[in-house]
Amino acid sequence: MNSFDIKSHKAIVTGGTQGLGRGMAEALLEAGAEVALFDISNRVLAVAEEYRNKGLACHGVVVDLADVDKRQAAFDQALKLFAGKLDILVNAAGIQRRHASEDFPLDEWNEVLNVNLTVTFAMCQLAGRVMLAQGHGKIVNIASLLSFFGGFTVPAYAASKGGVMQLTKALVNEWAGRGVNINAIAPRYMATDMNTALAASRWRLFGALGAKPTGDVGRRKT
Ligand SMILES: NC(=O)c1ccc[n+]([C@@H]2O[C@H](COP(=O)([O-])OP(=O)(O)OC[C@H]3O[C@@H](n4cnc5c(N)ncnc54)[C@H](O)[C@@H]3O)[C@@H](O)[C@H]2O)c1
Numbered sequence: 001m002n003s004f005d006i007k008s009h010k011a012i013v014t015g016g017t018q019g020l021g022r023g024m025a026e027a028l029l030e031a032g033a034e035v036a037l038f039d040i041s042n043r044v045l046a047v048a049e050e051y052r053n054k055g056l057a058c059h060g061v062v063v064d065l066a067d068v069d070k071r072q073a074a075f076d077q078a079l080k081l082f083a084g085k086l087d088i089l090v091n092a093a094g095i096q097r098r099h100a101s102e103d104f105p106l107d108e109w110n111e112v113l114n115v116n117l118t119v120t121f122a123m124c125q126l127a128g129r130v131m132l133a134q135g136h137g138k139i140v141n142i143a144s145l146l147s148f149f150g151g152f153t154v155p156a157y158a159a160s161k162g163g164v165m166q167l168t169k170a171l172v173n174e175w176a177g178r179g180v181n182i183n184a185i186a187p188r189y190m191a192t193d194m195n196t197a198l199a200a201s202r203w204r205l206f207g208a209l210g211a212k213p214t215g216d217v218g219r220r221k222t
Pocket of ligand 1: 014020041066091145187195
């Protein structure tokens with residue numbers, strides 16, 4: 001018996017177009033799951049088609065998860081595709097904004113907290129209702145090294161990822177005994193688009209040593 005065989009399992013992966021979300025989605029697809037990729041980027045449709053062309057059961061859903069109504073509609077669409085069943089949720093959609101803390105614009109603070117933390121909670125809530133009713137389900141949230149450390153020029157991101165870690169503990173306390181298994185993973189720096197600006201800035205890498213800012217400390221280009 002292959003204990004990694006998850007054929008017939010239904011999964012939603014947010015942020016599944018690229019980076020870590022795509023990597024995790026691909027692993028689920030290759031293990032036999034049917035996966036709905038949720039992403040704000042239209043590229044999600046081509047990515048899903050690419051997997052379907054390989055014989056894997058993948059759906060692409062274009063959605064801005066920060067929008068309450070669109071988020072609900074996307075979730076309903078996936079649940080319809082899955083005939084009301086949901087086994088796995090991976091919350092990998094996330095954003096980064098970088099400014100020195102004293103200049104960090106509040107609208108960007110709110111944007112980061114919304115996408116990284118509030119959306120994660122809202123998706124857990126939508127999935128959790130289905131999973132609790134089924135009596136089983138698995139949720140993986142993506143925290144970060146910055147759930148533990150403050151970083152440089154990323155106060156909103158660090159706060160949001162600290163929140164993801166605490167949120168995960170809170171949900172575990174309420175749902176683990178009812179069949180819903182929830183974990184957060186905390187990756188270190190990974191070479192994805194999110195870190196392009198980081199890699200270019202000596203100050204963010206060496207700020208603790210007292211170096212002056214020399215590189216780009218603005219938002220990443222997307
Ligand atoms: N890259 C790292 O070093 C690292 C380290 C720790 C944690 N993480 C976390 O892992 C997750 C994935 O990061 P990544 O490096 O792959 O980033 P990425 O930028 O490569 O991918 C993020 C994905 O989320 C999508 N997304 C962003 N906002 C969205 C929205 N409003 N609605 C729907 N989709 C949206 C993007 O379109 C993109 O496809 C994030 O939560 C990130 O915080 C990354």
